[in-house]
Amino acid sequence: MAKAKKKKTAKKTKKTKSQRSKKAAKKEKIAGKIEHIFEKIQVVTTTLKNPLKAGDIIRIKGHTTDIVQEVASMQIEHKDVQKAKKGDGIGIKVNGYVRDNDVIYFADKKTAAEFRKNNAALRPEPETCQKQAFLPNIPQVPKDAVSTGKTFQLPAQPPAGQPKYFSF
Numbered sequence: 001m002a003k004a005k006k007k008k009t010a011k012k013t014k015k016t017k018s019q020r021s022k023k024a025a026k027k028e029k030i031a032g033k034i035e036h037i038f039e040k041i042q043v044v045t046t047t048l049k050n051p052l053k054a055g056d057i058i059r060i061k062g063h064t065t066d067i068v069q070e071v072a073s074m075q076i077e078h079k080d081v082q083k084a085k086k087g088d089g090i091g092i093k094v095n096g097y098v099r100d101n102d103v104i105y106f107a108d109k110k111t112a113a114e115f116r117k118n119n120a121a122l123r124p125e126p127e128t129c130q131k132q133a134f135l136p137n138i139p140q141v142p143k144d145a146v147s148t149g150k151t152f153q154l155p156a157q158p159p160a161g162q163p164k165y166f167s168f
Contacts (some may be wrong), residue, residue: 028105034098044093046104052076052090057112058093062083062102068115069095 006105012040016086056072060067075091084090091103107115 028059028108028111030095031104031106034060034062034100034104036098037098040090042094043087044094044098045091047089048084048086050106051083051085053079057107057115058092059107059111060096060098060102061105062099065096065098065102067094067096067098068107070110070115070119088154135148 007101030049032048034044034046036045038044052071052074056071058069060070071092073093074084076084076088080092081090105158107147
């Protein structure tokens with residue numbers, strides 16, 4: 001009698017949460033690992049594993065952390081820099097609570113595009129940010145009043161169209 005051969009079937013296993021997150025993390029390139037935190041000034045230090053420049057979108061991931069932000073300021077030995085190369089020890093200003101040993105990734109294209117889209121409304125256009133628009137119309141002292149010793153009095157009423165007081 002011939003014995004019936006049993007077919008071996010591959011057993012399907014469900015991926016655990018940590019296996020899924022490791023796969024997702026592989027898509028993002030590692031920039032470094034947080035070595036020290038200065039909590040009062042919200043700055044972290046790290047040694048870079050890949051080059052980084054100001055304006056890059058990074059993602060800080062840890063056990064309880066998942067922050068996406070733009071690198072606004074970066075320092076090497078207390079000097080502001082725009083670019084840092086692999087192996088440099090840098091300090092980065094962060095926008096949130098992070099912990100030691102959290103990993104800093106470069107955000108993937110999808111995350112970076114979503115971050116820029118959500119934060120575009122928060123950044124005003126350069127033309128709309130004019131210094132004069134925020135200052136009240138303050139009368140200037142004439143130059144000859146200072147040199148001749150004449151006294152100068154401010155007008156009693158504000159010019160027409162100006163409010164009598166400012167509320168902020």
